[in-house]
Amino acid sequence: xxxxxxxxxTFLAFGPPLAMFIFTIAHDPIRIIILIAAAFVWLLSLLLxxxxxxxxxxxxDFTAFGLVFSVIFxxxxxxxxxxxxxxxxxxxxEVANSPQIIANxxxxxxxxxxxxxxxxxxxxxxxxxxxxAGPATFGLKIGSPTFLLTSSTQTLLxxxxxxxxSVIFFDSVDNSKxxxxxxxxxxxxxVSVMTLLNTSEMYTLTIxxxxxxxxxxxxxxxxxxxxxxxxFKRFATCK
Amino acid sequence: MDAHVGEPSRxxxxxxxxxxxxxxxxxxxxxGATDSVEGTSHIPNAEIRDGGSSRRxxxxxxxxxxxxxxxxxxxxxxxxxxxxxxxxxxxxxxxxCMLVVVATINSVNFYxxxxxxxxxxxxxxxxxxxGTKIWNALANSLILMVVIVLMTILLIVLYKKRCYxxxxxxxxxxxxxxxxxxxxLYLEExxxxxxxxxxxxxxxxxxxxxxxxxxxxxxxxxxxxxxQAYLIFVAALMALVFIKYLPExxxxxxxxxxxxxxxxAVLSPRGPLRILVETAQERxxxxxxALIYSSTIMYSYMGTHHPDLLxxxxxxxxxxxxxxxxxxxxxLVRYIENRDAFDVCQLFALKTLSVEKExxxxxxxxxxxxxxxxxxxxxxxxIFLDNAAGFTEEWTTTNxxxxxxxxxxxxxxxxxxxxxxxxxxxxxxxxxxxxxxxxEPEERGIKLGLGDFIFYSVLVGKASSYGDWNTTxxxxxxxxxxxxxxxxxxxxxxxxxxxxxxxxxxxxMFCFATNAIAKPFTEKLAAEQAFI
Amino acid sequence: xDLSRAPNDRKLYLCKWYFRAxxxxxxxxxxxxxxxxxxxxxxxxxxDEQKEIRKYVIYSAIGSVVWAVAIVAWVLTFxxxxxxxxxxxxxxxxxxxxxxx
Numbered sequence: 001x002x003x004x005x006x007x008x009x010t011f012l013a014f015g016p017p018l019a020m021f022i023f024t025i026a027h028d029p030i031r032i033i034i035l036i037a038a039a040f041v042w043l044l045s046l047l048l049x050x051x052x053x054x055x056x057x058x059x060x061d062f063t064a065f066g067l068v069f070s071v072i073f074x075x076x077x078x079x080x081x082x083x084x085x086x087x088x089x090x091x092x093x094e095v096a097n098s099p100q101i102i103a104n105x106x107x108x109x110x111x112x113x114x115x116x117x118x119x120x121x122x123x124x125x126x127x128x129x130x131x132x133a134g135p136a137t138f139g140l141k142i143g144s145p146t147f148l149l150t151s152s153t154q155t156l157l158x159x160x161x162x163x164x165x166s167v168i169f170f171d172s173v174d175n176s177k178x179x180x181x182x183x184x185x186x187x188x189x190x191v192s193v194m195t196l197l198n199t200s201e202m203y204t205l206t207i208x209x210x211x212x213x214x215x216x217x218x219x220x221x222x223x224x225x226x227x228x229x230x231x232f233k234r235f236a237t238c239k
Numbered sequence: 240m241d242a243h244v245g246e247p248s249r250x251x252x253x254x255x256x257x258x259x260x261x262x263x264x265x266x267x268x269x270x271g272a273t274d275s276v277e278g279t280s281h282i283p284n285a286e287i288r289d290g291g292s293s294r295r296x297x298x299x300x301x302x303x304x305x306x307x308x309x310x311x312x313x314x315x316x317x318x319x320x321x322x323x324x325x326x327x328x329x330x331x332x333x334x335x336c337m338l339v340v341v342a343t344i345n346s347v348n349f350y351x352x353x354x355x356x357x358x359x360x361x362x363x364x365x366x367x368x369x370g371t372k373i374w375n376a377l378a379n380s381l382i383l384m385v386v387i388v389l390m391t392i393l394l395i396v397l398y399k400k401r402c403y404x405x406x407x408x409x410x411x412x413x414x415x416x417x418x419x420x421x422x423x424l425y426l427e428e429x430x431x432x433x434x435x436x437x438x439x440x441x442x443x444x445x446x447x448x449x450x451x452x453x454x455x456x457x458x459x460x461x462x463x464x465x466x467q468a469y470l471i472f473v474a475a476l477m478a479l480v481f482i483k484y485l486p487e488x489x490x491x492x493x494x495x496x497x498x499x500x501x502x503x504a505v506l507s508p509r510g511p512l513r514i515l516v517e518t519a520q521e522r523x524x525x526x527x528x529a530l531i532y533s534s535t536i537m538y539s540y541m542g543t544h545h546p547d548l549l550x551x552x553x554x555x556x557x558x559x560x561x562x563x564x565x566x567x568x569x570x571l572v573r574y575i576e577n578r579d580a581f582d583v584c585q586l587f588a589l590k591t592l593s594v595e596k597e598x599x600x601x602x603x604x605x606x607x608x609x610x611x612x613x614x615x616x617x618x619x620x621x622i623f624l625d626n627a628a629g630f631t632e633e634w635t636t637t638n639x640x641x642x643x644x645x646x647x648x649x650x651x652x653x654x655x656x657x658x659x660x661x662x663x664x665x666x667x668x669x670x671x672x673x674x675x676x677x678x679e680p681e682e683r684g685i686k687l688g689l690g691d692f693i694f695y696s697v698l699v700g701k702a703s704s705y706g707d708w709n710t711t712x713x714x715x716x717x718x719x720x721x722x723x724x725x726x727x728x729x730x731x732x733x734x735x736x737x738x739x740x741x742x743x744x745x746x747x748m749f750c751f752a753t754n755a756i757a758k759p760f761t762e763k764l765a766a767e768q769a770f771i
Numbered sequence: 772x773d774l775s776r777a778p779n780d781r782k783l784y785l786c787k788w789y790f791r792a793x794x795x796x797x798x799x800x801x802x803x804x805x806x807x808x809x810x811x812x813x814x815x816x817x818x819d820e821q822k823e824i825r826k827y828v829i830y831s832a833i834g835s836v837v838w839a840v841a842i843v844a845w846v847l848t849f850x851x852x853x854x855x856x857x858x859x860x861x862x863x864x865x866x867x868x869x870x871x872x
Contacts, residue, residue, distance in 0.1 A: 029327040033723060040720045043713055047752050049771075050760035063769050066760060070771040119716065123761055124770055126708035151768055158770050191770070198768035430866040438849050441842065442865040448799035455792070455800070460785055462807045463773065 005148060006133040013125050013152035017118050017159045024110070030092065031111045038081055038115025045077035046070070046123065064196055071192050074116070075169075075185050081112050082170055105174065106167055106225045113166025117159035125155045150203045154195060157210045161191065164214070164221035171224045183220075187213050326726050329687055330719060332471050332532060336692045337718075339475040340482070340700035341711060349428040350483045351704055357484040359383045364486040376488035380496050383489075387497070388511075391504065395511045398518060407458070414457055417473050418450040421480060470532050474689050478696035482704065490701055494747065497694060498739040505737040516735040531686045691738040695722075698746045702754075709761055710753045717749035718742045774811060782811055783820040790827040798838030801831040 025031045052073075053059075053066035060066075085092075085108050092108075132148055144150070165184045172180030191213050194206050222232070344350055356363055359382050362375035397406050423446055430437055453469045455461055485493065504512040695718050703711040721742030729736050764771060774782060789804035805828055812825040853860045861867060 029323045032327055032330070033323065036716060036719050036723070039716050043716060043749065043753075046757055046761075046771075047749075050757040053760050054756050063763060063767055067764070067769055067771055074771065119712070120771065122712050123709050124765060126712065127762070128765055130708050147768070151765070154768065154770050195768060195770045427866065434868045435866065436850065436853055436868045437865045438860075438863045439865045440863070441846055441849070444796065444842070448797055451792075451797055452799050452803060456803075462803065465803060465807075 002132060002134070006129060009125075009132065009148045009152040010129055012149075013121060013155040013159075014118075016156060017114065017121065020114060020163075021118070025114065031107075034085070034108065034111045035115040035118070037084075038112035039119035041077050041081045041084075042074065042116045042119045045073040046120075049073040064193070067192055067196065068189065071185075071189050074120075075188060078112075078116065078166060078169055078184075079173070082109075082173055085112065105170065109167045109170035110163060110225075112170075113163040114159075116166060117162030120162060121155045121159040124158065125152060144201050144203075146203065150198065150207060153207055154198075154210060157207070157214050158191070161188070161210075161214050161217055164217040167221040168217065168224050180220075180224075187217060326723060329722065329726070332467060333687075333692060333695055333719070333722065334715070336471045336475045336478070336696050337699040337715060339472065340478050340696040341703045343425075343429075343475075343479055344482065344700045344704050347428050347432040349432070350479050350700075353483075353486065355484060356486060357383075359386050360484075360486055360489055362486070362489075364488055372488050376486065376492045379486060379489040380492040383493055384496050384500060388500065391511045395514050395518075398515060411454070411458055414473060415450075415454065417476050418453040418469075419446065421476050422446065422449060425476060425479070467532065470689060471692070474532075474692035475696055477689075477693045478700055481693065481697045482700050490697065491747070494694060494698055494701075494743055498737070498743040501737040501739040505735055512737075513735065532689055532692060687738055691742075694739055695742060695746070698743060698750065702746075702750045705754065707754065707758055709758060710750055713749045713753040713757070714746050717745035721745040774807070779818050779820045782808070783824055786811075786824045786827045790831050793831060793834055798835045798842075801835040801838070804828065804831040805835060 021035075025035055049066065049070035052069050056065075089108075128148065128151055165188060168180055169184045172178070172184070191210050194209050197206050360379040361382070362379050364372045364375045364379075366372060366375075394406065394409075397409075426442065426446065452461070452465070453473075456466045457469055457473075481493075482490065501512075504510040505516075506513065698718065699711060699714050702714040721744065722738065725736055725738050725741050728741075777785070786804060786808045789800055789807075793801035793804065808824055808828045812821065812828040815821065849860070853864070
C-alpha cells in the first residue's frame with residue numbers, strides 16, 4: 001500500500017489544483033509569474049511566522065500559538081500582495097498579452113490565491129508524500145492508518161480555500177466591504193484552529209467543518225466574481 | 240564562467256552607443272571568412288533602422304516623427320512585453336534542469352556520497368572542527384575560483400585573438416567528456432540504483448548514439464528541441480558532478496563566491512564576460528552555442544559552401560521577393576513595434592556576406608520578413624541602397640489604416656559584384672506579402688549562460704540532498720523569483736546582466752532560512768496535521 | 772536550427788548527411804532525421820528537393836524501426852535468458868543486478 005497510496009493521495013491533494021493550473025494559468029506567461037510571486041510572498045509569511053514561533057522559546061510546544069500567528073501573517077501578506085498587484089496594475093497591463101487580466105479584476109485575485117494555496121499545500125504535504133512513497137507505510141504500528149488520506153484531503157481543501165479567500169479578499173478590500181474581509185480572516189482562523197483537533201483523530205469533525213466552510217466560501221467567491229444562480233445554470237447546461 | 244543573461248542582437252542594436260551601429264553587420268561568412276573580408280575596403284555595411292527613429296543616419300533627410308523619450312519609453316514597454324513571454328521560456332528549461340538534478344539526487348545514492356573529490360579542492364573538510372571546515376571551504380573555493388578566473392581570461396584572450404578553432408576544440412572536448420564519460424557514469428549509476436541488468440552491447444550502443452547525436456546537435460546542426468534538451472542535460476550532469484565531487488561546505492562557499500565573481504565579470508568595465516559579450520556584439524556573432532542556452536532559434540553559420548545557392552539568393556533579392564533562406568551570416572534581428580496594432584511585430588534578418596574561394600558574393604539584404612505577432616503584416620518598406628554612392632533615400636510607404644508608418648532601410652554595399660548597378664528595391668509587404676515565411680513570434684530569445692543553469696541546479700540539488708522537500712521548494716521558488724527580477728532588470732537596463740547574484744542570493748537565503756527555521760515548524764505542523 | 776529558414780538545398784544536404792551518418796550504428800540519428808524532416812517531406816508545398824528528402828526520410832524511418840525491433844528483440848532475449856546463460860551472461864553484463872529480498 002505504499003506506491004498506490006502515494007499516487008492516490010498525491011492526486012487527491014494536487015489533482016484539482018493541477019487541473020486549475022493547466023486550464024487557467026499555464027497559457028498566460030504573466031499569470032505564471034504572478035502565481036510564483038504569490039508563492040514567494042506566502043513563503044515570506046511562513047518564514048516570518050516560523051521565526052516568531054522559533055524566537056519565542058517557551059511557547060514553542062504550543063502549536064496553537066504558532067498557528068494563530070501564522071494565519072495572521074498570511075492574511076497580512078495577502079493584503080501585501082493585493083497592494084503590490086494593484087500598484088503594478090498599470091505596468092501589468094503593458095506587460096500582459098491580453099487586456100483581460102486587468103479588465104477582470106478577479107483574475108489577479110484568483111491567480112494569486114491559487115499561488116498561495118499551491119505553495120501552502122506543497123509545504124504541508126510534500127514531505128509526508130515523500131515518506132509515503134518510501135519503503136514503509138503509515139499507521140502500521142502507531143498513528144492513524146488514515147493519516148495520509150486525511151492530510152491530503154485537508155490539503156486540497158486548504159488550496160481551494162486559499163483561492164476562494166483571495167478572490168473574496170481582493171474584492172472586499174477593493175470595495176471596502178469590511179465584513180467580507182473579516183469573514184476571510186475569521187474563517188481562515190476557524191479552519192486552522194479546527195485542524196488542531198486532528199491530533200486527537202477527530203477527523204470527521206475537522207474535515208466535515210472544513211468542507212462546510214469550503215463550500216460556503218466557494219459560493220461566496222462565486223457570487224463575488226459575478227456569478228449567480230442563472231449563470232451557474234447556464235454553465236451547467238452548456239448554454 | 241559564462242554566467243550572464245544577454246540579448247546580444249538586441250542590445251547591440253538598440254545600444255546606448257549609436258556610434259557602434261555602423262560596425263554591426265560585419266560579415267561573418269563562417270569563421271574563416273572574416274579575415275579576408277576585413278582585408279578588403281568594401282566592408283559591407285548594412286543598417287536597419289526605422290523611419291521615425293532618432294538614431295537615424297546623419298545624412299538622411301529629416302523627418303523625425305518621434306521624440307527620443309517617446310522612443311525610449313516604447314522600447315521599454317516593448318522590452319517588458321517581450322520579457323513576460325520569454326521569462327517563461329527560460330523558466331521551463333531552468334525548472335527541467337533542476338528537476339533532473341533533484342530527481343537524480345533523490346534516487347541515485349551515488350551523487351550523495353562523498354568519497355572522491357575534485358582535483359581543485361585539496362582540502363576535504365574531514366575534521367570535525369567547524370573552524371577548520373570553514374577554513375578548508377574558503378581555501379577550496381579560492382582555488383576553484385582562481386581556476387575559473389584563469390579559464391575565463393584564457394577564453395577571452397582566445398576569443399579576442401580569433402582563435403576560434405582552439406575555443407571550439409576546447410568546447411568540443413569538454414562536451415565530449417560530459418556526453419560520453421560522465422553520461423556513461425550516469426547511466427551506470429542509474430541502472431545500479433534501479434537494479435536493472437544490462438549487457439555491454441546495449442549499453443555501448445546507447446552511449447554511442449546518445450553521445451554522437453549530442454555532439455552533432457550541439458556543435459553542428461540539429462533540431463532546436465534536441466539541442467535544448469542536450470544542453471539542459473549537459474548542464475544537469477555538470478551540476479551533479481559539482482554536487483558529487485565538491486566537499487559539503489565548499490559547495491556553498493563556491494556558490495556565494497561565484498555569484499560575486501559573476502557580478503564583477505559581467506558588470507565591471509574590464510570584466511571578462513563583459514568583454515566577451517561586447518566583442519561578440521561588435522562582431523555580431525553568436526556566442527558559442529555550447530556555452531549558451533537560447534530560448535529560441537540558434538542562428539548558425541550555414542550555406543557558405545554552396546555557390547548555386549548564393550546565386551539563387553541573389554536572384555531572389557533582385558526580384559524583391561523574400562526567399563526562404565535567411566540565416567546566413569548572423570542576422571540582425573530587430574523588433575519593430577507597432578503602437579496601435581496589437582503587438583510586437585518583428586524580425587528581419589540580414590544576409591551579409593558570403594565568401595567562397597576568395598570570391599566575394601554580393602552582400603545583399605534579402606529575405607526580409609516582418610512578422611507580426613498577431614499574424615498580421617505591417618507596412619514596411621525595404622530599401623536596398625548603394626552605400627558606396629553615398630545615396631540615401633527616404634522612402635515612404637502608404638500607411639495602413641491601423642499601423643503607424645514604420646520604415647526600414649537596409650543599406651547594403653554591393654561592391655562585391657561589379658556588373659551589378661546600384662539598385663533600389665522596394666518591397667512593400669502589403670502589396671506583396673512576404674511569402675514562405677511562417678510567422679514566428681519569438682525570434683529573439685533571451686540567452687542564459689549554461690553556467691547559470693549549472694549553479695542554479697547545484698543550489699537546488701544541494702538543498703534537496705538534505706532530504707527536506709520544503710527546503711527544495713523554497714529554493715526553487717526563490718531562484719525563479721530571482722530570475723524574474725534579473726529579467727526585469729534586463730528589460731530596464733538593456734545590457735548583459737549577471738544572472739547569478741540575485742537568484743543565488745535569494746536561493747541561499749531561503750535555503751538556509753527554511754532549513755533552520757521553517758523546517759522544524761512545518762514538520763511539527765505536519766506531524767500534528769495542523770494546517771495553516 | 773530552424774528548418775523553415777533554411778534554403779531547400781541546405782535541407783537536402785542536412786537530410787542526406789543525417790541519413791548517411793546513421794549507417795555507423797546510429798539509429799538514433801535516423802530517428803531524429805525522420806522526425807525532424809517529416810514535416811518538410813510530407814507537409815510542405817512541393818519543391819524540387821522534396822522528393823529526395825522524402826526518400827531519405829522514409830529510408831531513415833525504415834532503418835530506425837528495424838534497429839528498434841532488433842534492439843528490443845535482443846534486450847528481451849538477454850533479460851529472459853540471463854540467468855540461464857550463466858557465466859557467459861555475466862561476462863557480457865554491464866550491470867549485474869543485486870539479489871532482491
